[in-house]
Amino acid sequence: MxxxxxxxxxxxxxQGTAGEGIGKIDGYALFVKDAVIGDVVRVKIMKAKKNxxxxxxxxxxxxxxxxxxxxxxxxxxxxGCQLQAMNYQQQLKFKQDKxxxxxxxxxxxxxxxxxxxxxxxxxxxxGREENGPxxxxxxxxxxxxxxxxxxxxxxxxxxxxxxxVEVETCALGMRQDSAVSNGMARNQAIMEEKSxxxxxxVMRIVKTFMKKRSIAPYDEKNHRGLIRHILxxxxxKTGQIIVCVVINGEKLPHKEELVKYLLEIPGMYSxxxxxxxxxxxxxxxxxxxxxYGPGYIExxxxxxxxxxxxxxxxxxxxxxxxxxxxxxxxxxGLTGRETVWDLYCGIGSxxxxxxxxxxxxxxxxxxxEAIEDARKNAKINKIDNVQFLxxxxxxxxxxxxxxxxxxxxxxxxxxxxxxxxxxxARELLETMVMMRPKRIVYVSCxxxxxxxxxxxxxxxxxxxxxxxxxxxxxxxxxxxTVALLSKGKxxx
Numbered sequence: 001m002x003x004x005x006x007x008x009x010x011x012x013x014x015q016g017t018a019g020e021g022i023g024k025i026d027g028y029a030l031f032v033k034d035a036v037i038g039d040v041v042r043v044k045i046m047k048a049k050k051n052x053x054x055x056x057x058x059x060x061x062x063x064x065x066x067x068x069x070x071x072x073x074x075x076x077x078x079x080g081c082q083l084q085a086m087n088y089q090q091q092l093k094f095k096q097d098k099x100x101x102x103x104x105x106x107x108x109x110x111x112x113x114x115x116x117x118x119x120x121x122x123x124x125x126x127g128r129e130e131n132g133p134x135x136x137x138x139x140x141x142x143x144x145x146x147x148x149x150x151x152x153x154x155x156x157x158x159x160x161x162x163x164x165v166e167v168e169t170c171a172l173g174m175r176q177d178s179a180v181s182n183g184m185a186r187n188q189a190i191m192e193e194k195s196x197x198x199x200x201x202v203m204r205i206v207k208t209f210m211k212k213r214s215i216a217p218y219d220e221k222n223h224r225g226l227i228r229h230i231l232x233x234x235x236x237k238t239g240q241i242i243v244c245v246v247i248n249g250e251k252l253p254h255k256e257e258l259v260k261y262l263l264e265i266p267g268m269y270s271x272x273x274x275x276x277x278x279x280x281x282x283x284x285x286x287x288x289x290x291x292y293g294p295g296y297i298e299x300x301x302x303x304x305x306x307x308x309x310x311x312x313x314x315x316x317x318x319x320x321x322x323x324x325x326x327x328x329x330x331x332x333g334l335t336g337r338e339t340v341w342d343l344y345c346g347i348g349s350x351x352x353x354x355x356x357x358x359x360x361x362x363x364x365x366x367x368x369e370a371i372e373d374a375r376k377n378a379k380i381n382k383i384d385n386v387q388f389l390x391x392x393x394x395x396x397x398x399x400x401x402x403x404x405x406x407x408x409x410x411x412x413x414x415x416x417x418x419x420x421x422x423x424x425a426r427e428l429l430e431t432m433v434m435m436r437p438k439r440i441v442y443v444s445c446x447x448x449x450x451x452x453x454x455x456x457x458x459x460x461x462x463x464x465x466x467x468x469x470x471x472x473x474x475x476x477x478x479x480x481t482v483a484l485l486s487k488g489k490x491x492x
Contacts, residue, residue, distance in 0.1 A: 001028055003048050009061060012039045015094055017448075019082030019477040021057075030055045033159075034076055036086050038064030066090040068131050072171040079159030081172065081475040088124065088132030092117050092471060095479040099447040099469045106451035109458060115468040118323050123474070133474040137172045137316045138299070140199045141283055142230045144206075144217040152210055152217055154203050154230065162220065162281070172475060173199045174234050176241075176267060198265065202232050202243055205261045213254050220279075226252070228276060229283050231310055235299040236318040240269035242297045244310035246276050246284060259292050269297050272310055284311060296373075301325060304352045306377050311369045313346040317472045324443070324470045324480055325353045328416060331441045331466070331484040334358050338413035341435075343393040343428070348374030348386065350416060350443070355383045362409065363388045364396050393417075394425035401431050416441045423449030426456070433460045440485040447481050457485055 002008070002025075010023030012035045021035025023043075029052040032043050040062035043055035060067075070076075070084035083091050096117045103109055123133035142154040145164045155167035176198045210217065210227060218228040229246040243262055245252065252258070252273055259271050270293030276285030288295065288310060296307040299314075301322050308314045315321035328350060332340065334357035342351040345363030347370050355361045355378075363386060365371050371390045378386050389396050401410050415437045417424060423446065424432075432440065440462055444450035447469075454464050462485040472480040 001026070002045055002053055004045055006045045006048075007042060007058065008045070008055070009040065009042050012037050012041060012064070017098060017477065019094075028052065032057050034085060036064040036067045037090070038066055071131055071134060074155075074165055074167050077158055078156050078165045078167055079161075080156050080170070082159075082477045084131075084171075084475045087130045088119070088121070088474070089130075091132055091474065092119050094477075095471060096469055098477075099450075099467065099479060099481050102447040102451045103454060103464075103467065106448060107455040107458070107464075109451075109454060109464055112464045113466045115466060117469040117471055117479075118320070118327065119471050120317070120320050120474060123319060134171045135173065135175050136319065136474065137170075138174050138234050138236050138318055139314070139316045140170065140173050140232045142199070142203055142232075144210075144227050144230060145219070146217055152207050154207060168200045168203055169197050170199060173197065174236065176234065176239065198234055198241055198267075199232055201265055202241075202262065203230060205265075206230055206245070206258070209254075209258045209261060213257070215253065218248050220281075223248070223279055231274070231284070233297055233308060233310075233314075234267075235269075235297045235308075237300045238298050239267045240297040240299070241265065241267045242270040242272070242293075242308075242310065243268070244272045244274050244284075244288075246274045248277055250275065255291055263292070269293050270295055274310060286311075301349055301353060304349075304377075305380055306347060306349065306352075307373060307380065308347070309369070309373060311367070312373050313367075313370060314349065315472065320470060320472045320480075321349075324472065324482060325350060327468050327470065327482050328441050328443055329354060329357060331439065331482060332357075332414045332416065333439060334414070339409055339411075340414045340416060341397070341412045341437075343397065343415065343417040344419050345374060345388065346370050346418075348377050348388065350418060351386050351388070352377060352381060352383055354416065355386050358414075359385065360409070361386045362412075364393045365390065366392045393419075394428040398427055398431040401435060410435060412437045414439045414441065416443065418443040419449075421446045421449065423453050429453060429456055429460075433457070433462070436487060438487050442483045442485065444481045444483070445478065447479065450481055450483065454483065454485070462487060 012021035012023050014022040015037045021032045023030050032055050034057050042059040045053045045055045047054045068087045075084040120133045144154045147153045153166040155165045216225040218225040231244040233242045271291045273289040275287040296309045340358045340361045342363040345351045345365045351361045351363040371388045374388045466484045470480045
C-alpha cells in the first residue's frame, strides 16, 4: 500500500513502548520518533513493511496538548531522552499504562491492585513544572571519540548507533550546587549556571588535557587510541565527586597533570583509571588503578551510608531510590522477626535498607567487587544481621537450598528480588517457590520480563496482589516497578 519516501499527514493516536508516536491510515501503522500522542504531523516513510512502517517526523502541523518544548537542544539527536517533548503528567501516564498493559498482555493477570506511579514532581524545575524533572542523575558515562573533522568529542551515542552526539551539558546530570539539597535544581539560575555542571567541567578538562598531550581517543573500528570513556559520579547528599578514566592500555601518560587539573573542581574526592582492553561495547574493565583519594565516594539512601566505587551498581536517582526502597520495605511487611533473602543485591543497598526491620537478611550478587562493597557498607553502618554470598543467584540459591534445605534460613519469610533487565532465570524462580516465603517482593527495571515472571509465579501458587511503578528516569521511557506477591491468595 505504502512505500519508502511517501509523505503522509497523520494523527498520532498512541505511544509505543520505546516512546515513538503511532498513527494509522486504513489500519496501516506508522511509527514516528519524536511524535507525541495528539500531534497531527507530516511524515516521510523511511522503511515500509507489509503492515507497518517507520517514518521520519517532517513537520508538526498541529501540536498535541501534551507537547512541550524540550529543555535540551540535543533531545532529538541524542538517544538518551525519548520523552522530553511530552509534558510530565503525560509521561507518568505513559509509564503507568506501559506497566499495566504489559502485565495484562503478557502475564494475563488483571485481578490485582494497580497503584498510582510514584513521580518526582519535587525535582521539576520551578517555572517549568510541565517539563518534568531534570538534573537528577548522580552518574554519567561519556564515550570519547573523534568527529568527522578529526576533533576530539564526547557526549552520548545516538539511538541504536555508536555515533557520538556531542553533548557537554546534559539536562539530566545532577548539578554540584544542588546535590547536597537532594538533587533539587529548582530555579532558572541553577539551570543556567555552567559552573555547577560537574560533568561539563570534567569533560572540558579531560579533552583539553588530551589535546595538549596528544593523547588519542579510542577508535572502536580499529581498536586503537587510549581514552574510551569518562565515568563521573556525584554524591547527592555529600557533594563528593569521583572521576574514572577508562583506557585501552596499561597506563595514562602525564596522569599527574590530569589529576592536578581535576582537583581544581571543588568536591573532587577520588580519581581512578579503569583498564579495558577488550573489543566490544562493555564500558568498564575489571582492573582499577587509583590515582587520588580512596577509590570511592560516600552517599546515603535514607540514613544508610554507602561507599560507591566506579564498579559499584548504585541507583542513579537517589531521591526516587529512597521512595522505591520504602515501598519495597512496606511490601515486605517486616516486624523484626523475619528472615529475608535479597537476590541480585549489588552493593547491598536494598539489603541494608531492610536490615533495620528484619531478623536477618541474606544477599546474593554475582559481582565479587560488589559483595566486597556490601560487606564494607554493612560494617560502616554497624549492621551485623546481614550475610552476603558471591555468585549468580540462579546458581547460588538452588545450590544453597539443596545443601541446607532443612536450615531455617532456607525457609525465609520474604524474598526480595531485583534482577537485571532480562528478569529471573527459571531455575531461580523454581527454587524461590520451593523455599515457600510468605511474600515475594519483585523489583524490576523491565515490566515486560517482570510480567513474564509474574505469570510463572501465579501459575505456581503465588498471587499477585499489588503493583507500584516508580519514575526513576524522567524524560526517558524507562520505568522501575515493585510488585507484591503472596503465598496463596492473601497475606497472613
